[in-house]
Amino acid sequence: MDLRSQIDIERLPQHIAIIMDGNGRWAKEHNMPRVFGHKNGVKAVREATEAAAEIGIKYLTLYAFSTENWKRPKYEVGALMKLLVDTLDNEVKTLNKNNIRLQAIGDLERLPGRTLKALKEGIESTKNNDRMTLVLALNYSAKWEIVEATRKIAQKVKSGSMNPEDIDQHIFSKSLSTSGIPDPELLIRTSGENRLSNFLLWQMAYAELCFMSVYWPDFDKNKLFEAILDYQSRERRFGKTSEQLKS
Numbered sequence: 582m583d584l585r586s587q588i589d590i591e592r593l594p595q596h597i598a599i600i601m602d603g604n605g606r607w608a609k610e611h612n613m614p615r616v617f618g619h620k621n622g623v624k625a626v627r628e629a630t631e632a633a634a635e636i637g638i639k640y641l642t643l644y645a646f647s648t649e650n651w652k653r654p655k656y657e658v659g660a661l662m663k664l665l666v667d668t669l670d671n672e673v674k675t676l677n678k679n680n681i682r683l684q685a686i687g688d689l690e691r692l693p694g695r696t697l698k699a700l701k702e703g704i705e706s707t708k709n710n711d712r713m714t715l716v717l718a719l720n721y722s723a724k725w726e727i728v729e730a731t732r733k734i735a736q737k738v739k740s741g742s743m744n745p746e747d748i749d750q751h752i753f754s755k756s757l758s759t760s761g762i763p764d765p766e767l768l769i770r771t772s773g774e775n776r777l778s779n780f781l782l783w784q785m786a787y788a789e790l791c792f793m794s795v796y797w798p799d800f801d802k803n804k805l806f807e808a809i810l811d812y813q814s815r816e817r818r819f820g821k822t823s824e825q826l827k828s
């Protein structure tokens with residue numbers, strides 16, 4: 582069945598966010614170490630990015646490393662950071678060829694030097710691309726981001742450049758690390774876990790949540806199309822009634 586041809590191109594989400602989960606369990610199923618799962622996860626990152634760009638999605642955000650992930654065994658954290666550097670080094674050319682811009686959100690300055698360097702180079706070299714923006718969430722957590730935004734706003738109030746009455750949802754959104762990026766309309770989480778895990782909590786206030794049982798390394802273009810079709814089959818009401826939406 583050709584899923585892609587069933588998608589209504591006029592009603593695409595502008596922004597899709599993905600929690601890539603299940604690399605470890607996928608590896609275990611293959612009797613391989615967890616890092617083997619992460620390596621195969623990179624193939625799925627490529628598939629998701631290509632499929633999203635091909636179909637006309639404007640923003641794709643991938644949760645690649647959370648602030649909680651530092652608690653994993655040192656060896657696994659090191660391997661993930663190395664994988665990121667290698668992937669960025671190898672894939673930036675392809676991003677440029679496909680006119681895809683790279684951005685990152687999270688507490689980036691605390692990443693290892695080599696990871697941060699590769700990331701900054703990737704962001705710089707793709708900054709003029711405008712077909713799609715690929716946002717990597719690295720050392721990211723939504724609660725961290727919300728506290729940071731609050732701090733920025735508090736500083737402005739303290740310095741006298743903003744009044745407390747001026748603070749509204751728009752100002753708050755602009756103070757988040759996703760400033761300038763529209764909120765995701767669709768969240769996908771793989772591996773059968775039904776949680777948000779501290780990801781884009783402010784931005785996903787109205788997102789449709791799509792939980793899929795597939796482990797991340799097995800995610801492919803058709804899985805992305807399946808999630809978009811699921812999204813398009815839902816009625817998005819934003820607090821209104823079905824009747825109001827029809828009028």
Ligand code: FPP
Nearest residue numbers: 601602603604605606619622623626645668
């Ligand atoms: C979750 O699976 C996956 C991660 C924490 C890391 C995701 C990283 C990649 C796919 C590779 C690099 C990414 C980029 C963007 C180049 P898990 O380890 O939590 O799996 P489990 O729940 O089965 O243990």
